[in-house]
Amino acid sequence: MRKPGQVFLVGAGPGDPELLTLKAARILCQAQAVVYDRLVSEEVLELSPPLARLVPVGKAPKSHPVPQERINQILIELASEGLTVVRLKGGDPMVFGRGSEEAAALRAAGIPFEIVPGITAAQGAAAATAVPLTHRGLASGVRYVTGHCREDRPLDLDWAGLADPQTTLVVYMGAGAIAEIAGRLLGEGLPAAHPVMAVAGATTPHERRLVSSLGEIAGDAARASLRGPVLFVIGEVVSLYRSRPEAIVTLLASRPRKGAAYA
Structure with missing residues (x-):
């Protein structure tokens, strides 16, 4: 049985890439898959490796093309392939970022994860x-x-x-x-x-x-x-x-x- 990868719930900060933490930048540069929100800036996304799989799951007011339950499942599926997955969120994942919901889903699925805070x-x-x-x-x-x-x-x-x-x-x-x-x-x-x-x-x-x-x-x-x-x-x-x-x-x-x- 394939060993699952790991998911990092990473805060991308408010937009300026220089406001990423050193840890967030390092992990993003090592990602094999990046699941990112609408509010993540292009400058931050550009730090992803060229071969990383980019998966947009952004929401807007009254527009939720990818429901939260599906986002949870995407993280589980990618990690089950053995990939290092970065769930990239604007600001901090634990401040109106639903990071706790995704952490609970990963925990229930037996997927190892780590939360990396960001500037809200x-x-x-x-x-x-x-x-x-x-x-x-x-x-x-x-x-x-x-x-x-x-x-x-x-x-x-x-x-x-x-x-x-x-x-x-x-x-x-x-x-x-x-x-x-x-x-x-x-x-x-x-x-x-x-x-x-x-x-x-x-x-x-x-x-x-x-x-x-x-x-x-x-x-x-x-x-x-x-x-x-x-x-x-x-x-x-x-x-x-x-x-x-x-x-x-x-x-x-x-x-x-x-x-x-x-x-």
Whole structure:
């Protein structure tokens, strides 16, 4: 009986290939098969060996051409061929990456695996924009939530708990639900002037930023037509954002309202 190969659940980081960990880069360079998500950048994929089998399994909102159960089976099948398999995920595999689901499937099938962490999108966006996730006097904690639920179900979040002015709230995959999210937080008592920053394509050459407020972010984001992946940072820490004057560009056709910054 053929000895199974091994699966590595690898975090590809937010997009910039230089933000890969040394371990992630080394393992990717040794892969015989790479099963990768839609958000993995081309620059990161180029680190795969020329003869490696590349298997795209990316999902998009309301578009799941390869169901999660099939992805689990693909990993098992490739490893059963004796291959070294890299399951390459944007960000970190254990932060909204379903890494735990794939690990459970591999464990049940008797396939050896290892999890290699990556820089999650929130960390990448914080570094790229110089907006901290926590800051003394502004935010004593940070919470990560997803703006997109499984099977496109309605959001079911602890809105009262999330509406804490001393906590930075980071919303992953929230472009389609930001109006609902903002409305629910406003309904729980956060002020309309509460700062919000949207970052699209964080750490990549296509990165775009929009600084707004909780009361205006839904309209501003819609008019800016930010393309995914879009991360929202909601909290007083956004008040620390300062764009370089030479980097400011107008994203809207009309002149931005006073106080809105686009870069």
